[in-house]
Amino acid sequence: MTQLRDAHLLVVGATGGLGSAICRRLVDEGSRLTLAGRSETKLAALASELGEAVVATISADLSNPAGPVAVAAAAAEDGGIDGVIYAAGVVAFGPLGELDDDTFDELLLLNFVAPVRLLRSLLPQLKPGAVVVHLSAVVAEKPMKGMAAYSASKSALTGFSAAMGAELRRQKIRVLDVRPPHTQTGLHTRPISGVPPQLGRGLDADIVAGRIVEAIAADEADLPASAFA
Ligand SMILES: NC(=O)c1ccc[n+]([C@@H]2O[C@H](COP(=O)([O-])OP(=O)(O)OC[C@H]3O[C@@H](n4cnc5c(N)ncnc54)[C@H](OP(=O)(O)O)[C@@H]3O)[C@@H](O)[C@H]2O)c1
Incomplete structure (x- = not known):
């Protein structure tokens, strides 16, 4: 079992629908959190709601290389972390012919490149026994038409998670790839x-967050879409 009480965890995309639900669950379990997001206003509101459990907040744009570096530096200030949950991301829709370069770049930057850069910067700070959680998506298992670039960005993240799981095992760092179905955020x-x-009605964000936190605590190695059925 991974001990969540008093664990110091970095939640990236903490201000999002899933990120904030995960934060609330972790605080219920007694974890201490560093919160990362883009909007300072949303971060301040979440920090005020979560109270003393919040170690620090960091606002950064993850679409440029300095963002992940700044987030990792903020998490280092408390002497290392017991884990990171990457719950930032963006989505786009439409056929390939309508995909413009800026959209394609942002999808890849937020959903794939930023978590790679972040983990690289965080490596010296991850304590043995630490967990790295990546929010991929069901489309990594079943890519969808009209969401090709989004699906590909999530497949790339899932592939990266698998390789990192093998690469970091000796350092006793676990990588948990999470592929939730459509969720109401x-x-x-x-x-x-x-x-x-x-898309129809999605899953409840609190239930999805609860399942993710349960998987973190129970040392699960993979959380496919079927785990949310
Ligand atoms: N909801 C679903 O149906 C679903 C299903 C499967 C997987 N997922 C994945 O789960 C993750 C979270 O999704 P969600 O539904 O919680 O989305 P959300 O509510 O829109 O939250 C997205 C988060 O990403 C942050 N973000 C966006 N652009 C950023 C940037 N340039 N720099 C820094 N932070 C940025 C947002 O920060 P601000 O709040 O400051 O803008 C927010 O914290 C995503 O990766 C998504 O692909 C979602």
Whole structure:
């Protein structure tokens, strides 16, 4: 079992629908959190809600190389971390012919490049027994038409997680790839480009967050979409 009480965890994308639900669950378990997000206002509101459990907050744009470095530096200030949950991300919709370069770049930067850069910067700070959690998505298992670039960005993250799991095992660092189905956070109503398809009702964000925190505590090695059924 991974001890969550008094563990210091970095949550990136803490201000998002899933990120904030994960933060609340972790605080219920007694964890101490460093919160990373883009909006300072949202970070301040979340920190105020979570109270003394918050070690630090860091606002950074993860789409440029300095962002992950700044987040890792903030997490270092308390003498290393017991884990990181990467829950930042963006989505876009539409056929390939309508995919513009800025959208493609941002999808890859947020969903794949930033977590790679972040983990590279965090390596010296991860204590033995630490856990690295990546929020990929069901589309890494079942890529969808009209979401090709998003699906590919998540497949890349899932592939990276698998390789890192093997690479970091000797250092006793566990990498947990999480591939949730559609969840009611409003993400699909905020695409960086394109028009959302009819997705139907998604899973409850608190239930998804609860399952993720359960997997962290229970030392699970993989959390496929079927784990949320
Ligand atoms: N919701 C779903 O159906 C679903 C299903 C499977 C997987 N996922 C994945 O789960 C993750 C979280 O999704 P969500 O539904 O919680 O989305 P969300 O509510 O939109 O949250 C996204 C988070 O990413 C942050 N972010 C976006 N652009 C950023 C940037 N340039 N720099 C720094 N931070 C940035 C946002 O910060 P601000 O709040 O400051 O903007 C926010 O904290 C994503 O990777 C998503 O692909 C979601």
